[in-house]
Amino acid sequence: MRNPLSERIVEIPFSGIRKFFDIAAEMTDVISLGVGEPDFDTPWHIRDEGIYSLERGKTAYTSNAGLKELKIEIAKYLERRFQIHYDYDKEMMVTVGGSEAIDVALRAMLDPGDEVLIPQPSYVSYVPCTILANGIPVIINLKEENEFRLTAEELEAAITPKTKVLIMPFPNNPTGAIMERKDLEAVAEVVKKHDLYVISDEIYAELSYLENHVTIASLPGMQERTVLINGFSKSYSMTGWRLGYACAPKVILEQMLKIHQYAIMCAPTTSQYAAVEAVRNGDADVVAMREEYDGRRRYLMHRFEEMGLQCFEPYGAFYAFPSIQEFGITSDEFATRLLKEKKVVVVPGTAFGECGEGFLRISYAYSLDKLKEALDRMEEFVTELRAKRK
Amino acid sequence: MEMREKILTFIEKNSRVDLKELAIVLGVDEVTVANELAAMEQEHIICGYHTLIDWEKTSIEKVNALIEVRVTPQRGRGFDSVAERIYNYPEVNAVYLISGGYDLLVTIEGKTLREVAQFVSDKLSTLDSVLSTKTNFILKKYKDHGTIIAEPEEDERMLVTL
Numbered sequence: 001m002r003n004p005l006s007e008r009i010v011e012i013p014f015s016g017i018r019k020f021f022d023i024a025a026e027m028t029d030v031i032s033l034g035v036g037e038p039d040f041d042t043p044w045h046i047r048d049e050g051i052y053s054l055e056r057g058k059t060a061y062t063s064n065a066g067l068k069e070l071k072i073e074i075a076k077y078l079e080r081r082f083q084i085h086y087d088y089d090k091e092m093m094v095t096v097g098g099s100e101a102i103d104v105a106l107r108a109m110l111d112p113g114d115e116v117l118i119p120q121p122s123y124v125s126y127v128p129c130t131i132l133a134n135g136i137p138v139i140i141n142l143k144e145e146n147e148f149r150l151t152a153e154e155l156e157a158a159i160t161p162k163t164k165v166l167i168m169p170f171p172n173n174p175t176g177a178i179m180e181r182k183d184l185e186a187v188a189e190v191v192k193k194h195d196l197y198v199i200s201d202e203i204y205a206e207l208s209y210l211e212n213h214v215t216i217a218s219l220p221g222m223q224e225r226t227v228l229i230n231g232f233s234k235s236y237s238m239t240g241w242r243l244g245y246a247c248a249p250k251v252i253l254e255q256m257l258k259i260h261q262y263a264i265m266c267a268p269t270t271s272q273y274a275a276v277e278a279v280r281n282g283d284a285d286v287v288a289m290r291e292e293y294d295g296r297r298r299y300l301m302h303r304f305e306e307m308g309l310q311c312f313e314p315y316g317a318f319y320a321f322p323s324i325q326e327f328g329i330t331s332d333e334f335a336t337r338l339l340k341e342k343k344v345v346v347v348p349g350t351a352f353g354e355c356g357e358g359f360l361r362i363s364y365a366y367s368l369d370k371l372k373e374a375l376d377r378m379e380e381f382v383t384e385l386r387a388k389r390k
Numbered sequence: 391m392e393m394r395e396k397i398l399t400f401i402e403k404n405s406r407v408d409l410k411e412l413a414i415v416l417g418v419d420e421v422t423v424a425n426e427l428a429a430m431e432q433e434h435i436i437c438g439y440h441t442l443i444d445w446e447k448t449s450i451e452k453v454n455a456l457i458e459v460r461v462t463p464q465r466g467r468g469f470d471s472v473a474e475r476i477y478n479y480p481e482v483n484a485v486y487l488i489s490g491g492y493d494l495l496v497t498i499e500g501k502t503l504r505e506v507a508q509f510v511s512d513k514l515s516t517l518d519s520v521l522s523t524k525t526n527f528i529l530k531k532y533k534d535h536g537t538i539i540a541e542p543e544e545d546e547r548m549l550v551t552l
Contacts, residue, residue, distance in 0.1 A: 017550045024549050034550035124552050173552075291391070295400075295415035302414045345549050352552075368415070 012128045016332075016351040023339055031374040032345035032366075036173060038237040038318070039365045040292075043285040046236060046278045053273035060269065064261045066094025066245070067272045073279040074245055082205070084218040084228075086247045093257050094267045094275075098203040098231040098244035100260070103129045105199050105227045105246060106165070108255040110135040114164040119150045120353025121321070122169040123201070138163070141355035144323065147312045148177035152186040159190075165197045168216055171204035174352045174361035175321040176314020181214045188219045197252075198226045203244070206235035206286050209294050210315040217247070224249050227256075232271075234317075235286050236278045241271035293318050296364040296371060307379045318365045321349065325358040327385050335360060341384075342377040393418065397426055398435075403536075405439040444531075444539050452499060454483075454528040455506050457514065459494040460521040469493060472519040481509050492524070503527070 017034070024030050041047075065071065071088035078084050086092050095101040102125055106116065112134040118126045119140045130137040140158045142148040155166065168187075170179040179187070191198055198216055205213040217226040231244025246256060260266075278285075300320050304311045311322035324334050331348030338344050347363075349356025364371060391399070396416050401407060409427075413420040430436045445452045461472045469487055476496055477485040484497040496514070500506035510525050531539050 015552060017552060020550050021548075030549065032549045035547050036551040037547060039545065039547070291396075295417075298417050299411065299414050347550060347552070368411070372411075 008131065012131060015124055017347060020335065020339060020345055020347070023336070024345055027339075027343055030339070030343045030345060031370060031377065033362050033364070033371070033374050034345040034347045035363050035365055037239040037365060038234060038289070039367065040237040040289055042236065042238050042241070042274075043278075043282065046238070046274050046282060046285075049277035050241075050270050050274035053270055058269055058273055062094075062266045062269050062272055064266055065092065065257055066267055067269075067276065070094060070272050070276045070279070071245075073276055077279045078228075078230075078247070082213065082215045082218060084215055084223065086228075087250075090250045091253055092245060092247045093253060093260060094272060095231075095244045095246055095260065096264055096267050097233060097242045098201060098229050099125060100264065101227075101229040101231075101244050101246040101256075102126065102199065102201060103132070104256045104259045104263075105229070105248070105252070106130055106133040106135060107259050108252060109133075109165055109197060109199075109227075113162060115160060115162040117155070117158050117163060117166045117196075119154075119167065119169060121148070121172070121174050121349055121356040121359070122167070122352055123173050124352060126167050126169070135165070136162070139353065139355075141353070142175070142177070144312060144359075148172060148175040148321065149179055149183050150187055151183075152190050155187055155190045159194050159196070163194065163196060165199055166191060168198055168200040170200075170202070171208055171213070171316025172319075173204065173317050174319050174347065174349065174356070175359075176317050176319040177321075178208055178210060178213070178314075178316035179216075180211065184214055184216045184219060188216060188222050191225065192221055196225070198222070199229065200226055201229045203229065203231050204234050204317040205230055207290060207293060207318060208316050209290070209297060213316075227252060232275050232278055235289075236275075236282055237285075237289065238271075238275070238278065241268065241274060243267055243271040243275050293364065296366070296368060299368060299371060300362065300364050300375070303375045303379070307375075307382050309382065318363055320362045320364065321356075321359050322362060323359055327382075327389070331357055331360060338378065338381050342381045344374050344377050344381075346378075393422070394426055394430065394435075397423060398430070401427075401436075442535055442537055446531075451501055453501065453503050453506050454531075455498045455500075455510075456526045456528065457496040457498060457510060458488075458492040458524040458526070459496055459514065460492045460523075461494060461517075461519045462521060463493075464519065472517065475517055475519075476514065479509070479513060481506075 071092050075086050075088040078086060106129050110133045114135045115138045116130045116135045117140055118137050119142050127137045138158055140154050200216050202215055215228060217223045217228045227246055227248040229246050232238040304322055309322045311320055314320050331350050335346050335348040347361040349359030409423055410420050413423045463469050464471050473485050476482060481498050482496055483499050486495045488495050498506050510523055515523050
């Protein structure tokens with residue numbers, strides 16, 4: 001029989017967390033700090049609108065780009081929160097989560113051989129999606145000493161004549177790093193100088209604890225070269241609804257929409273109706289959840305300090321990225337032993353790029369009680385490791 | 391949010407939180423939190439720290455009723471004096487002045503149906519200012535004090551997601 005598979009697909013590795021699933025599945029009393037989604041249920045008024053739309057029989061496709069009503073609300077929201085204006089009709093599409101938007105944007109923009117700059121550690125889909133779109137991923141290794149922000153120098157050093165797109169994954173999963181306005185301005189200068197495009201994945205925009213999030217698209221001369229990606233999953237705790245959106249200059253958006261039209265048709269209708277309620281009346285929920293995460297974030301940082309674990313202060317998303325270099329073992333070994341010995345799940349930094357070696361991703365999308373229990377166990381583990389090394 | 395509001399928002403849901411932990415979560419020092427709490431107790435902003443119990447799960451019998459009471463307000467004192475007469479009974483859990491079809495909503499807790507009925511007929515209805523009562527027995531509590539009484543939900547998220 002012929003090989004049924006595409007070589008290019010086979011060469012893309014599976015994500016590195018499979019084995020943690022397998023180990024944890026055999027155990028009881030496991031506490032996880034390994035989840036990349038909020039612990040809150042979607043606020044009831046949003047769920048209620050989803051249900052109501054079903055009751056009214058709103059079960060057909062929507063237009064390819066999404067419900068007009070929703071796009072109008074998103075445009076108002078972007079203006080209200082991030083001071084950026086988009087034409088809802090020509091520069092916006094509703095997608096199946098931010099994930100689809102990343103895929104579609106890359107496919108719309110890349111020709112074979114085009115290079116895509118991907119700062120790491122970062123979310124796992126940028127590299128495979130680039131490869132699937134015939135592009136060449138070029139990794140920029142971010143540094144702890146810069147709090148895992150992207151600097152203009154790092155960007156400049158990675159640019160070649162083939163560079164076309166820069167991915168901007170901030171606020172960042174897994175590090176919790178953010179880019180402040182001044183950081184973005186420096187990067188934007190380089191982007192404009194080299195005539196690059198930016199795909200800015202801002203799915204965690206609402207979870208910024210230092211100041212209001214700044215979108216790179218709002219800087220002078222940047223909107224015309226930026227695809228802005230955002231969505232409902234993290235800000236409104238709506239991961240399972242699979243709903244995101246992309247905003248981009250009309251020339252890019254039309255082509256993205258073409259792919260979306262052929263591959264997806266439209267984002268889930270029920271989710272779109274629920275999302276109208278979220279953007280229209282959900283601001284207070286976002287604030288309440290952010291406050292809650294912020295309190296947990298402070299608690300987490302305090303505990304790291306108490307157990308002597310080095311960690312830069314993360315100002316975004318719901319992750320911290322402590323260093324475990326003092327223990328002289330790999331992130332993978334640390335995480336595996338922590339799970340086997342103390343039944344706590346964390347994700348090794350290497351799951352998000354090679355430069356994540358020596359770090360762990362700790363999610364604080366958990367109640368304070370759960371965090372406390374997990375951190376007590378982690379503290380025991382760290383103390384034992386140190387004792388053994390002496 | 392003001393610090394007081396932050397403290398109240400937190401302890402309204404979890405009054406048993408460790409002071410040190412609360413201070414860390416709010417990003418202030420422990421002394422500040424302790425002082426604010428003491429001041430708010432003093433000012434009677436914080437009126438008590440109670441426990442929400444699902445008595446159904448115990449062997450202890452309890453009967454709760456909501457009683458709608460129509461009363462004659464008294465010259466110069468309005469509803470306050472009759473309300474006071476009512477809330478001084480230890481059987482009475484809560485007394486609210488209500489707008490609408492009746493005046494006072496009184497919640498009562500007793501051991502048996504008879505005990506509650508007796509309280510209404512012997513004590514409450516016989517008060518001079520009380521014109522009429524209507525007793526509604528609570529059959530089941532679904533949610534109380536903003537908390538759903540049913541079993542706590544399991545975390546249904548997968549153990550690891552990226």
